[in-house]
Amino acid sequence: xxxxLDSLRLRLRSLFRRHSADExxxxxxxxxIERQIEQNIAAGFPAVEAHRKALxxxxxxxxxxxxxxxxxxxxxxxxxWRDILYCFxxxxxxxxxxxxxxxxxxxxxxxxxxxxxxxxxxxxxxLLYRDSDRLVLAWLDFYKSxxxxxPFSNAKFNDLRDGTQDVFEEMSSIMVxxxxxxxxxxxxxxxxxxxxxxxxxxxxxxxxALGHDFTTADGQPRAAQEDPPQGDVAIxxxxxxxxxxxxxxxxxxRAMRASGTPGPRIIGVLAPGFTLLLPARATxxxxxxxxxxxxxxxxxxxxxxxxxxVIGRRK
Amino acid sequence: MxxxxxxxxxxxxxxxxxxxxxxxxxxxxxRLEHQGWIRAKWGASENNRRAKYYSLTKxxxxxxxxxxxxxxxxxxxxxxxxxxx
Numbered sequence: 001x002x003x004x005l006d007s008l009r010l011r012l013r014s015l016f017r018r019h020s021a022d023e024x025x026x027x028x029x030x031x032x033i034e035r036q037i038e039q040n041i042a043a044g045f046p047a048v049e050a051h052r053k054a055l056x057x058x059x060x061x062x063x064x065x066x067x068x069x070x071x072x073x074x075x076x077x078x079x080x081w082r083d084i085l086y087c088f089x090x091x092x093x094x095x096x097x098x099x100x101x102x103x104x105x106x107x108x109x110x111x112x113x114x115x116x117x118x119x120x121x122x123x124x125x126x127l128l129y130r131d132s133d134r135l136v137l138a139w140l141d142f143y144k145s146x147x148x149x150x151p152f153s154n155a156k157f158n159d160l161r162d163g164t165q166d167v168f169e170e171m172s173s174i175m176v177x178x179x180x181x182x183x184x185x186x187x188x189x190x191x192x193x194x195x196x197x198x199x200x201x202x203x204x205x206x207x208x209a210l211g212h213d214f215t216t217a218d219g220q221p222r223a224a225q226e227d228p229p230q231g232d233v234a235i236x237x238x239x240x241x242x243x244x245x246x247x248x249x250x251x252x253x254r255a256m257r258a259s260g261t262p263g264p265r266i267i268g269v270l271a272p273g274f275t276l277l278l279p280a281r282a283t284x285x286x287x288x289x290x291x292x293x294x295x296x297x298x299x300x301x302x303x304x305x306x307x308x309x310v311i312g313r314r315k
Numbered sequence: 316m317x318x319x320x321x322x323x324x325x326x327x328x329x330x331x332x333x334x335x336x337x338x339x340x341x342x343x344x345x346r347l348e349h350q351g352w353i354r355a356k357w358g359a360s361e362n363n364r365r366a367k368y369y370s371l372t373k374x375x376x377x378x379x380x381x382x383x384x385x386x387x388x389x390x391x392x393x394x395x396x397x398x399x400x
Binding site: 024025027028029031032034035036038057058059060061063064067068070071082 | 317318319322336337338339341342345346349360362364365366367
């Protein structure tokens with residue numbers, strides 16, 4: 001009897017196609033019919049008749065399967081949430097596969113993001129400066145000594161600016177260096193100092209948030225200044241003003257601390273966020289702490305000593 | 316309960332009045348499951364084979380209560396109309 005039953009079971013199995021998504025449904029319905037056959041046999045029906053009767057009582061097997069599949073199909077449209085849960089459950093069964101997918105996605109997204117951020121910064125986003133599409137850099141190439149990309153001396157910068165007024169609307173020079181300045185209590189502080197021509201901030205469109213911008217008079221060589229000499233004037237970066245002066249608004253007009261001679265007089269504080277973007281080969285600080293008005297004058301004596309980077313704006 | 320037991324139970328309780336084809340139970344069960352009113356779990360059957368067991372969820376229990384009261388109101392109304400007619 002039980003062998004007959006087994007063969008029936010096998011035949012039943014062949015009745016149900018084993019298809020990946022339908023496997024569970026097949027198994028569920030198969031269980032039902034087998035159970036019904038058992039009951040029919042228990043009720044005294046011969047095996048073949050019990051089988052036939054069970055199928056008859058069940059109704060169309062493939063029709064039932066279709067209907068079940070339909071509810072599944074509708075449910076997919078009805079609730080995406082269930083799909084997500086289902087996905088999640090399925091994925092937890094194959095952690096290796098999931099790990100590979102995650103790594104692939106992570107690398108892909110990472111690379112794409114990296115490339116985009118570079119492209120965005122270099123190619124897409126305009127510079128933060130006023131009329132940045134008309135700004136150009138100037139540098140010196142010495143063919144004889146095969147030295148290229150050299151900075152200008154003050155005298156050469158003056159010559160360049162005065163000789164190219166028909167091409168350039170404006171031109172300014174920048175020299176950035178490291179300086180050590182004293183702090184109260186005998187301590188010292190390393191800061192980044194920039195000497196710029198007095199037109200620099202207005203040319204670049206930088207805003208002076210406190211106090212005022214440099215004036216042309218601030219760029220006059222000391223000898224030509226009124227007596228007693230006023231010395232250098234400085235504009236602080238917003239960050240340095242916060243860091244070193246605690247954002248004190250009364251710093252305007254005060255002299256910076258310096259050793260021996262009176263330090264530069266503070267006349268302004270920049271609005272936050274101004275960065276000095278020069279090509280990497282210029283190796284300048286991006287955010288100088290203190291900006292000093294260039295008052296070197298023509299300075300013929302140091303014509304050979306180039307240390308100023310030059311930015312011009314085309315007409 | 317698994318599907319077969321549910322079908323048996325319906326037949327027993329309804330005293331064979333509701334003679335539906337057993338197969339039509341399954342699309343209904345699957346629909347209820349997808350609605351979230353019942354939940355299915357594979358387990359061992361009484362004769363030690365794999366069977367899919369259904370049980371009511373919390374939402375399903377609430378739904379059952381509200382649908383039951385709706386049904387009794389409706390059938391009471393129908394009874395009234397028939398009695399009056």
